[in-house]
Amino acid sequence: MRPFAPLLVVGLAACLEPASDRAERDLDLGAVKVADYDFASDEGLLHVREATAQRLRLRASCAEVSFSLTRRSSGIDELFVEVSNVLPSFELASTPGVLSFDGSPVRGTPTGAPLTSRWRLQFPPGVERVELATPPRSGDFTFLAFGDIQNGIRTFADVVAKLNEHPDAEHIIFLGDLTESSLPEEFDAVEASFAQVVMPVFATPGNHDVMENTLYQRRFGRTSYSCVNRGVRFTAVDSSSATLAPALWPRYHTWLEQGRDQRHVLFSHIPSTEVLGVRAGQWSSRAEARRFIGDAVEAGADLVLFGHIHSFDAYALGGIPTYIAGGGGAIPERFDGIDRHFLKVRVAADNLEVEVVRVDP
Template sequence: MGLATALLSAGCARPSEDRAVRDTRVGQAEAEALKVEVEGGLASVRTLGSGALELWSQAPVLTVRVTAGAQARADWLFTVRNTMPGAALVAVDESGEALAVEPLPDAHPTVKAWRVALRPGATARLTVAPPDWDSRTPFRFAALADVQEALSKVGDIYTRLNEDPSLRFIFFAGDLTEYGTREQLEEFQQRLEASSRIPLYATLGNHETFTDDARIYQQLVGRASQHFTFQGVHFSLVDSGSSTVDPLVEEQLDGWLEEARDAVHVVAMHIPPLDPVGVRGGG
């Protein structure tokens, strides 16, 4: 092996390392004397400014830690997109005292908005969840992947899913779009809101990495790897979009597997880490 080949091999040894590192910053933002951190990175911060905080949710339950500086405004519009129908907001300060919350009319089953009275110089916890999130009753979800070039037709699938009122959310294993551009990802989200009555929680696929190593995906959608629970069931979405699983993600997955050792655990990724056929790049 020549020097150039050795250097190339070393440079490609962890092709998804940068994405794994960037994942740790998803759900964090700071502006207008307000610091926001979504626990577990389970939402992307779409807007923070002019008295508005908007998130794109990637889980049925979100907890957001909000720290308001002394100069922060008190009245904020808090919007969560891609959330569960029937989700409610509970806002408390560090002592557990409830903050004033005003629900606003729903624009769509998966879009919720509230007016929240924050306290300058204090920290608040905002929790968004459906009322039955911690029950142990059976539920159903849909599994989907590989929309890619069929983006203009995906509404047909949502229409079929809408016919089943027992479905709570869609669990998506990557390739939302063909090239992962901003325009395509925004179109995916617009079509989802226009046609689906339930949210969609996703990991990326190799097609999302075609544009800037999925940076736009992480900005608009959220983490490539994440974990959440709903009604006692654990769900893990794992980034294998580069035909491998980065050691940082493997470490996370080990923790999630241990956490769910005695529970039902659903794990999804786009490309299997070990491909017995050998037709994918990392097989």
């Protein structure tokens, strides 16, 4: 027993690290095996909310997704797939005979729930595995970004109204802290509020969302992920414990490598390094924070977005334009000249333009 004692201590220390627990659990999300079929989404971007023999309910974490279904029994010929949190123009394409006769992209049938569509999939005779994906898109687009709603949920309708004044935006990047205390009723309330927004919300958790360390993932799926929308890579990095889990570093490096020839937007909750050193509202290790930015600089990342600080800051880390936008309504900083706000980011072929939109005059 004695020779294994150090290993046990290390193992125990690892188990006590909430960031590591989430990073490990992430890998199990975005896929499911049921009696009749296996479902797996690439990068875990489709969180499984319900899986039965007849119906698969999913929630998207990105504007463009892809997934596969593998038939495990001959008893299943068709399946209803319902995907929420999608763009109104969201389409799926597959090989001929699965969604459409000729394989052309198909827009789903509205279910009545906001930003939710349903598709009827057929397994062609003799085909055991089918692959579906959003057709690649291109062109300029706009997205909004902010974080930190927390106890500001009571007046969040003001923010929702202001967000809806920007229908030209495709989606929202949420920078963490949906809730104050990770309570189920708080997640219910914030989901109900976001149901009033005319665009999907792609999020990463904040420190207030992981006080109960499993609920966020059970509801929304992976905390760290990377995906491409209109040729721009978006990478969510779970920093809600003020550190990066060791298991997350190799994934981060892979995403940076994949984004080397793309526009790359990194977003996370807690700033790796914030402007005001005295406050240090940033990662718990400065060395780790510098390593994070150093890797991003080396891979040519284009934009970094953070929440956590209930204010607005624009600065640069290693030359990368960096913004803090914690203007979702949580207790605001005083004396800083800005209250609730969000960012509006226009992505064009040759530049990224960031504008601050104030909710409160």
